[in-house]
Amino acid sequence: MSAPERIPPRSVTTDAAAAELLARGELTVRGRIREASNAALYCTVTHEGREAACIYKPVAGERPLWDFPDGTLAQREVAAYEVSEATGWGLVPPTVLRDGPYGEGMVQLWIDAVPGSELLALVDAEEPGPGWKAVAFAEAEEGRTALLVHADDERLRRLAVLDAVVNNADRKGGHLLPAAGERLYGIDHGVTFHAESKLRTLLWGWAGDPLTAEALAVLDALREALKDGAPLAARLAELITAAELDATRARVGALLESGKHPEPSGEWPAIPWPPV
Numbered sequence: 001m002s003a004p005e006r007i008p009p010r011s012v013t014t015d016a017a018a019a020e021l022l023a024r025g026e027l028t029v030r031g032r033i034r035e036a037s038n039a040a041l042y043c044t045v046t047h048e049g050r051e052a053a054c055i056y057k058p059v060a061g062e063r064p065l066w067d068f069p070d071g072t073l074a075q076r077e078v079a080a081y082e083v084s085e086a087t088g089w090g091l092v093p094p095t096v097l098r099d100g101p102y103g104e105g106m107v108q109l110w111i112d113a114v115p116g117s118e119l120l121a122l123v124d125a126e127e128p129g130p131g132w133k134a135v136a137f138a139e140a141e142e143g144r145t146a147l148l149v150h151a152d153d154e155r156l157r158r159l160a161v162l163d164a165v166v167n168n169a170d171r172k173g174g175h176l177l178p179a180a181g182e183r184l185y186g187i188d189h190g191v192t193f194h195a196e197s198k199l200r201t202l203l204w205g206w207a208g209d210p211l212t213a214e215a216l217a218v219l220d221a222l223r224e225a226l227k228d229g230a231p232l233a234a235r236l237a238e239l240i241t242a243a244e245l246d247a248t249r250a251r252v253g254a255l256l257e258s259g260k261h262p263e264p265s266g267e268w269p270a271i272p273w274p275p276v
Contacts (some may be wrong), residue, residue, distance in 0.1 A: 018094040019094040021052055022109060024047050025045035028043055029042075029101055030043055038057060038061055038063055045107070052110070053110035054108060055106075056105055057108075061102065062190075067198070073191070076239070077095055078095050078239055079193055079240050082232060083162065083166055083222070087218045087221075091155075091158060091162055093108050093187065095108040108187070111177045111179050111185050114179055119173070120148070120202060122138065122149075128205075129149075133150055134147060135148040135203075136204070156176075156203055157212070159203065160203040161219070165252055166189065166192040167194055168200070169191040169200045170188065172202065194244065195243045195244050195246075197268060200269055204263075204270065208260055210260055219255050226249045236248070
């Protein structure tokens with residue numbers, strides 16, 4: 001995505017400060033992200049001398065989907081942020097649910113992507129080269145077939161685990177934002193947390209591989225955080241249905257039981273389209 005208007009760099013230094021600013025600040029719409037499938041408004045948010053750029057997605061601007069309840073995408077985006085924060089990985093930009101100029105919606109900190117960080121590629125080869133993981137063969141220009149690969153990057157691997165937990169049905173290349181400080185963010189989590197398995201992603205390079213010790217520790221902590229009465233479980237209960245919360249618990253349990261990254265089920269398209 002590209003911003004319709006440039007503003008000064010954000011004047012918040014931590015994710016917690018950013019979340020507070022997003023929740024309490026005054027939203028001013030500066031433009032619209034035209035390529036977004038739902039209404040996505042580029043805004044500034046200001047409060048007590050602090051300012052940041054952000055994205056505001058009003059519920060009123062959500063297009064109906066055949067497989068997700070109407071008017072729930074903003075809540076799912078916030079739920080994905082809450083789970084990301086619980087992992088300690090900080091893979092989703094600060095995101096809040098609040099009223100705005102066009103009603104209730106999701107407001108998320110704008111992330112300026114750092115150019116030159118290649119995470120996905122199409123290569124004319126049968127196998128990925130060093131530092132890359134194979135996803136699938138795909139049709140490229142002029143009818144040729146190329147191998148889709150993604151970087152063998154620990155940040156991407158963490159994001160693959162998060163996507164498996166939140167059941168992300170739309171992990172595209174354009175939803176990956178390398179940021180300053182070697183951070184990596186994932187955005188656009190409106191189609192997550194469905195009670196049925198709908199994982200669609202470009203990050204299949206680790207499918208069937210053992211989870212890292214770090215991932216297993218994070219998942220074990222998530223299992224505790226999702227128990228009835230725990231703060232994370234209570235927060236998610238405000239954002240998704242009881243059946244979806246139970247399904248999230250089940251996905252975490254299944255990952256811990258298998259000890260492996262999930263593989264495509266064959267019952268649902270494994271790769272989103274378009275992939276970028």
